[in-house]
Amino acid sequence: MLNTKKYEAQLKELRQDFARRVTAISKDLHHEETAIEKDFAEQATQLENDEVLNSLNDEGKGTVMQIDKALLRINNGTFGICTGCGVKINEHRLDVVPYAEFCIECAEGEVS
Ligand SMILES: [Zn+2]
Numbered sequence: 231m232l233n234t235k236k237y238e239a240q241l242k243e244l245r246q247d248f249a250r251r252v253t254a255i256s257k258d259l260h261h262e263e264t265a266i267e268k269d270f271a272e273q274a275t276q277l278e279n280d281e282v283l284n285s286l287n288d289e290g291k292g293t294v295m296q297i298d299k300a301l302l303r304i305n306n307g308t309f310g311i312c313t314g315c316g317v318k319i320n321e322h323r324l325d326v327v328p329y330a331e332f333c334i335e336c337a338e339g340e341v342s
Contacts, residue, residue: 232309232310232321232324234304234309234310237300237304237309237310237324237328238301238304240328241297241300241301241304241328241329242301244293244297244328244329245294245297245298245301248290248293248294248297249294251286251290252287252290252291252294255283255286255287255290256287258283259280259283259284259287261276293329296329296331297329299329299331300328300329300330300331310324312331312332312333312336313331313332314331314332314333314336314339315333315335315336317333318333319332319333320333320334
């Protein structure tokens with residue numbers, strides 16, 4: 231039997247963490263107040279920064295969504311079960327990635 235209370239606490243903590251990060255990045259992305267003072271090189275750097283920030287932002291939002299789904303699975307009693315093949319996800323894996331949706335086999339299958 232999984233100790234879902236433990237994972238629930240972890241997930242909520244992680245969620246706050248990622249949500250805070252996404253908020254901070256969004257603030258960085260909305261830098262209207264600095265838009266005027268740029269020459270071309272600075273603008274290019276800014277664009278590169280924005281790209282990095284955007285991908286970090288997407289990643290953060292994606293993780294928050296995964297965490298929300300994991301919290302839902304705790305509520306409906308399917309937490310820790312691979313949504314791909316239905317086997318129990320290894321507890322060590324859940325300790326590292328408590329919002330893991332797939333077992334290692336399915337996660338690796340997804341990548342390749
Ligand atoms: Zn699986």
